[in-house]
Amino acid sequence: MTKLRIIVSGGGTGGHIYPAMALIKRLKERDMIEDVLYVGTENGLESKIVTKAGIDFKTIKISGFKRKLTFENIKVLNMFFSSIGKSKKIIKEFKPDIVVGTGGYVSSAVVYAAHTLHIPTVIHEQNTIAGVTNKFLGHFVDRIAIAFKDAQDQFSEKSKIVYTGNPRAQEAAAIKANDRLKDFDLSPEKNTVMIFGGSRGAEPINKAVIDSLESFSKADFQMIFVTGRVHYDGVVKRIDEKYMSAPNISIEPYIDNMPEILPDLKLIVGRSGATSIAEITALGIPAIFIPSPYVTHDHQTKNARAIAANGAANILPESELTGEKLFNNVSEIMNSVDIQNKMSAASKEIGVPDASDKLISVLTGLVRK
Template sequence: MRIIVSGGGTGGHIYPAMALIKRLKERDLIDDVLYVGTEKGLESKIVQNAGIDFKTIEIRGFKRKLTLENVKVVEMFLSSIRKSKKIIKEFQPDIVVGTGGYVSSAVVYAAHAMHIPTVIHEQNTIAGITNKFLAHFVDKIAIAFTEATDQFSEKRKIVFTGNPRAQEVVNIKKNDRLKEFDLDPDKDTVMIFGGSRGAKPINLATIKTMEKFVEADYQVLFVTGRVHYDNVVKLIDQKYLKSANISVLPYIDNMPEILPDIKLIVGRSGATSIAEITALGIPAIFIPSPYVTHDHQTKNAMSVSKVGAAEIITESQLTSESLFMEINNIMNNQELQEKMSAESKKIGVADASDRLIKVLTGLVNK
């Protein structure tokens, strides 16, 4: 199979695409792959570092207000379609997959216009503007949350596949990697993590909870995000930084590798995080970002909490007291942990990539 994949802007669009490509290679179903993104996007670094062929188009999103700038955006979109058609003609794909972000709109639309099979993958409960636009033209719409069904009028095109990132992490086993962070691999561990860039409200609440964490029966792995690390360390009393119960880090490379050793995750509720957490059945406390489009992180979190696999603390409710109370409630209740873990695994999709691949091969063979 020759495949073009396009998605960019955020890791939530890129990592599922990378997981799909990885699984296609594992199953020896791929003859050649090309990733189309933008030069300035996060995908440029991630995809090329993975050794995958990469080409770029220039495109950006519309402004919410009516401005002359939007005229330029329309011109850029039309130009990006023309360039996408040229890329497609040269590569000759059997199928084109879009995982979201403005860049995929031009690539997938161009493929549709050239009568090449197309699929989009929607990672969130609330569909992005690009996928809502493309849904009218593509052959199939793959979704990761059943709640996303109502976001599309073309119900006959919808296939529930889950998020490919889930299958990528599901077979990771327990290991002793916590030793790298001066923690005990045999002790129950909570990881507090606000995303790759960190989250200031989560960091501040955690800093104020350090005194209580020192006395807890469990240990805490606090990942601040690189941009916040120096300020966070300055605000924490040195005696807490020296505690055997606490480890403070800016970031963890290959984060999924450590997940099987974590008893509870506290953090944002992005689609990729939820895919990983539910695939492994890890209880969670979600603190959704209220700043994302259409508040989709809250909707994502609710889809997990409604089955009893997670608790939610809104950012407006977040304090050191509410944070410690929720963490303590779960970490000191083995029965609750086991119940949350079981419910989490029920909604996890351990074969998400294979489900999506079945959709792709079905279209190609047809």
């Protein structure tokens, strides 16, 4: 069996970091790592996540270009060239068989440096709309792994593209129903919907839930409402105490290890980030997506449309979001086993429960070459 010396780089957001971590985890499960090094930035989210996982971590200094022509961009350009030099030094010392980039500015320098040193390179694009870094790197890498088939239109180098799905999907697919609803004073036997606005929460979603709590409290199904830590105290102040103790409602600031609860849910309502979609479709869970309109190139809307196209999810734009519309959309699905089954089957058709293994096959193929 091939054992790899691998450098992985990705940073800035969890959407870039968690797929990288899922890939490393799967390589370790298959005993396919001789050594692994993660290259990120000192102040990025990756520095906390990667070091906490006990993975060797080195940093380079880099930042993104400003959208307007400014003097700052000259500094950024100089920093980019300097970071390529630092990346080359790291690569020469580590001697990897392959280098993988999962997005974010940091991966641009690391992967490009590996290319100039004639080391096999792969990038992974999680969204339907490719990020600036991956579009740049697409010209130089050996393979472009994509999580959405729609993303292939973002790259001119069609011969390099391979559809693997998102490694987070395989991580989620392995999770079984585990009665974790008991942790939130809910019954594992009752149908449950979870509504959340991402790790930080989203005020428009929170407002809509607050406005519809009376309806949810009378429903035949259960609801977990995840406000986001920064919003929780404000939400609690705005709602009637009776909803805090309603037997079919649980209001939480955040859920640690959230994927563990997914198999116990009949419906998920929230943002349409790439990681969420990978997990949801791997498990075949119906969804109502409320795409964030604040992300670059509105890629969450494009992500949501890709999943909704075959009936696996509904889309409720934030601009149209009200408490009444939210409840009506949720109850339509939660009160119909037929709709749930159809959406679940459609979701499983899209899901890639062996995404990590598919990506690993790409890596080993390049190394053998």
